[in-house]
Amino acid sequence: MTPSPSSRPTVAVFGLGSMGYGMASSLLQAQLPTVGYDISPDQEKRFKEQGGKDPGSRKETAAEIDIVVIVVVNAAQTEDVLFGEEGIAADLKPGAVVMACTTVDPDFARAMEARLAETGVLYLDCPISGGAVKAATGDLSIMASGTAAAFEASAPALEAMAETVFRLGDQAGPGSAMKVVNQLLAGVHIAAAAEAVTFGLSQGIDAQSCYDVISKCAGTSWMFENRVPHILEDDYAPRSAVDIFVKDLGIVTEAARKQEFEAPLASTALDQFVMASGSGFGKEDDAAVAKIYAARAGLELPRK
Secondary structure: OOOOHHHOOOEEEEEOOOHHHHHHHHHHOOOOOOEEEEHHHHHHHHHHHHHOOOOOOOHHHHHOOOOOEOOOOOHHHHHHHHHOOOOOOHHOOOOOOOEEOOOOOOOHHHHHHHHHHOOEEEEEEEEEOHHHHHHHOOOOEEEEEEHHHHHHHHHHHHHHEEEEEEEEOOOOOOHHHHHHHHHHHHHHHHHHHHHHEEEEEEEOOOHHHHHHHOOOOOOOHHHHHHHHHHHOOOOOOOOOOHHHHHHHHHHHHHHHHHHOOOHHHHHHHHHHHHHHHHHHHOOOEHHHHHHHHHHHHHHOOOOO
């Protein structure tokens, strides 16, 4: 049932990248008044032309916002949106909710929840998964934790953006912890897919044949099926960049260190992404980690 105009909460999305833009578009499709903010004026203009509200001044707009959706790169940018020079936290009304969707350390999520609670603002720790395509169709998976009030205030946006919402706890932290687990697997699987394809090349198996066979066999993974086509097409336009996994696997290994938990696969995968970034591929699609394997083995990846 579509809510009446008077009952529709106003939403602000911070970060109109490949994920954030799709999420903001899903909010518009659900007929929620939505304003989009980004470091790129062109992205803000594009979203406004699609039907978004006039961004205007952050501080002036903040008082009208019911739901804030933050889809930026890292913890520092998340904190800046809320408490930086142009931070909106002090201008949000009590009862407004901040939905923090970025991959961060669970301790950071808990700290943000506590700081916002001092002014009566709710916080939902809600990292996302599913990629840009599912973001644009409102079919994300969201790993969420927070108070019952935070879930209730976020409900219209969750319904618009997600196919599945996992309720993982009644305070911030568990949502981010689960996303860290997911990113351990995602990063290892991307590195493993890159290693498998280049290993196949070393055995005389062309990359297309490797993809055609393995994608139908037990050794496949979602990341293999999603990322190897980027390698086959020589298309490293960033859907999710190498540097994202330098950050995310860094969070994984740091969280493991805090608990004195050994995570050798995550650490090894991180090394590959760090090398890819150091070789100039940091802003390319994360499938570009395959270039490191190929370069070390003297192999040629598919070229278009």
